[in-house]
Amino acid sequence: MKNKYLYTLLIPVMIFAYGCEDLDTLPEGDTVTTGQKEEVVANDPSKAEASVNAVFAQFNQYQPNADAIGSRHNDFGYPSVMMFTDANGNDIVQEDNGYNWSGNNLEYLDRDFASRECQIIWNDMYSIISNSNNVIGSISIDTEEALSKYYLGQGLATRAFSYWILAQLFQFNYDGNQEKPCVPIITNENSNDAALNGAPRASVQEVYDLIMTDIDNAVRLLKDAEEAAVVRKDKRYISLAVAYGLRARINLTMHKYAEAAADATSAINATSATPASIDDVDDPSFWTVDEDNWMWGIIIAETDAVVTSGIVNYISHLGSFNYGYCWYNGGRQINKILFNSIASTDVRKGWWLDENKTSANLTSEELAVMDDHGYPAYSQVKFAPYKNELETSTNANDIPLMRIEEMYLIKAEAEAMSGGAGKTTLENFIRTYRDPSYTSLASSATEVQEEVFRHRRIEFWGEGLNWFDIMRLNKGVDRRGAGYPNATMIFNIPAGSDILLWRIPEAEIQANPALTDDDNNPSAPAPTPVSE
Known part of the structure; x- marks a missing residue:
């Protein structure tokens, strides 16, 4: 098939213009085995740098899916995923007209398994996973070399991030849904077999087990690397603090609140980033990774x-x-x-x-x-x-992927939900950095959680995070009274509705021998508009 889907992304030899061929091919053109890659990196750890750069280059791409779906002006790497999911929610109000590329997302027409948006998400996330696998497959998990630990940490953290995104788009939240089908697991270890025989949907539990194993190893490796004075060159790469931040997100999604609070605290302590002050954000900003509050971003x-x-x-x-x-x-x-x-x-x-x-x-x-x-x-x-x-x-x-403010809000919610002083953490943060007059009226842990959710909706508006809060908190989509200009996009979608889940692309079902139509998420009609 001409279209590029997971089944064709399974082959771990993806050559980019960043010199990945240093690890993937021999001079005579033969493919390098995993063992040979590990030997090359062990002798010269810098050889893994090109593969790491290919991972982060994948986040920022001009129409990477043009061969599969044609020219689309909403096709530009991971920020496309941010744009689609934000438009699915309640908070980014837009008019559906001839100059708006979010119409399908606003009206949930993107849930058709033949939609271009569905294909973009699937291809983009599995492309990052494929490139992450290239890095992971070239370095032994037992490496003692600091630079190799740093590079391996990059691959493991980005793979964990990618599966965390996919898990929340293609199935409901971890808690209570562990046995439900999630997404296929492709790693450096099973990619060759999957290329021949396909890959079935793994369970939610299996996907989160991989996510946690990857991010735990990434934290360990990056901690060792930083202790050996190996640090990232700029904020496009993942530092120890960002790895802690990713694990805080993952634990929060799994409703492991004590662990999320601990990781958010570790991220705060490990980073040089500081929250933007009131004076910092009383003008338009949020355009460059050089801002002190950015921890991770697309440059x-x-x-x-x-x-x-x-x-x-x-x-x-x-x-x-x-x-x-x-x-x-x-x-x-x-x-x-x-x-x-x-x-x-x-x-x-x-x-x-x-x-x-x-x-x-x-x-x-x-x-x-x-x-x-x-x-x-x-x-x-x-x-x-x-x-x-x-x-x-x-x-x-530049495009923000993580700001330090998120760690304070994770800490507040997670402390409250695990019996700690989350309300105080929330009040201190908002009073210091956003509203000196703020006092929370919350009187229970769940009320603090709801207040944090409101502040997250405000703070990270337009930054591609809101949909994942909707899913992890098991909320619906209620747009009544929000000000949407088109009656066709005013919905009140209950939590748990099938339309909230994305569907595996049709071409992937056709190309992957381990999947059939029956393996897909249920087909759901577009939601029925309601009165304002």
């Missing part, structure tokens, strides 16, 4: 194809101040109910225009740009344009 260069394309990039679809799709599709707004829940003393109130189309966080020049382009009330002004140049056509914004 975008001006020469990257997603940038030179002009509009096939994340900020084109999200940004209000830069040239892109938002100039023509009405931009992105916040859920009105959520906006109205933000106190007037909270600096984040100014991350969006109010009902009068103004914001205390904006200069007169910034307000003029919003007015010139006709943005409606509640439009986002959180994200600055590249280099803070208003109306720039250079869309080279």
Whole structure:
């Protein structure tokens, strides 16, 4: 088949323009075995660097699925997954029109197993897994060499991250669903067999067992590497603090709250990142990994194809101040109910225009740009344009994958749910960094959890995290009163509805000998719109 799906991604020899052939091929063209790769890396650990770079290059790609699905302006690597899932939720309000590439996500038409969005998610996440497997297969887990430990930690952490994403898209939350089918497991160890015989869906338990094994090993290896003074070159790579942060996310998803609190605390202690102050975020920001609160991000260069394309990039679809799709599709707004829940003393109130189309966080020049382009009330002004140049056509914004603020909110929720002082942690964080007047009215652990969820919706709006909170907390999607402009996208979807799950792509079912139509998630009709 022409289409590139998991079954064709199983073969661990994926050659990229980053020199992966150093590990994957011999000079005469023969494929290098796993044992030979390990020997090469043991003799010269730097040989693994190209394979590691290929992993992180996969996060930022210009139309990587063009051969399979044609040219799509919502196809640009992992940020596509962020955009799709945010549009599935309650909080990023958009008009469905000819300039908006999120229409299928807004109306859940993306759940058809032949949808392009379904194929993009599947291909992108398994491509990262395939490249991670290349790294993992080239380094022994028992290596004693510090640089090799660092590289192996990168591969294991990114594989854990990728399966964590897939597990929450293709099945309901871990707790109570352990025996249900999840996604196929492909590792460096079984990839050759899977290439011949296919790979069945593993259970949720089996997938999370792999995730935890990988992230535990990554934490151990990166701790050893950093103690030996081997550290990352920049924030596109995973540090020990980021690995702790990933494990905090995973434990939170599994409802292992004491463990999540401990990992969030470890991440805070291990990182040099500090929360953005009120003064830091009372202007549009969140555009560069150089901001002190970013722990991990996708670094975008001006020469990257997603940038030179002009509009096939994340900020084109999200940004209000830069040239892109938002100039023509009405931009992105916040859920009105959520906006109205933000106190007037909270600096984040100014991350969006109010009902009068103004914001205390904006200069007169910034307000003029919003007015010139006709943005409606509640439009986002959180994200600055590249280099803070208003109306720039250079869309080279970096993309946040983890900020230190998330660790404080995980810590607060997890402490509360495990019998600790989560309410105090939450109040101290919000008062110090967002709203000096804040006091939580929560009187129980579950009320603290719900309040943290509200703050996460506000804090990480537009950063691709909200859908995973919806799934881990077993919530539905209720858009009533949110301000969605099209009646066709106003839904009240109960928790646990089949439509919330993605389906394995049709082409994967056809190409993978270990899967049949009966193995897929149930086909569900698009939800029925309800009145506002």
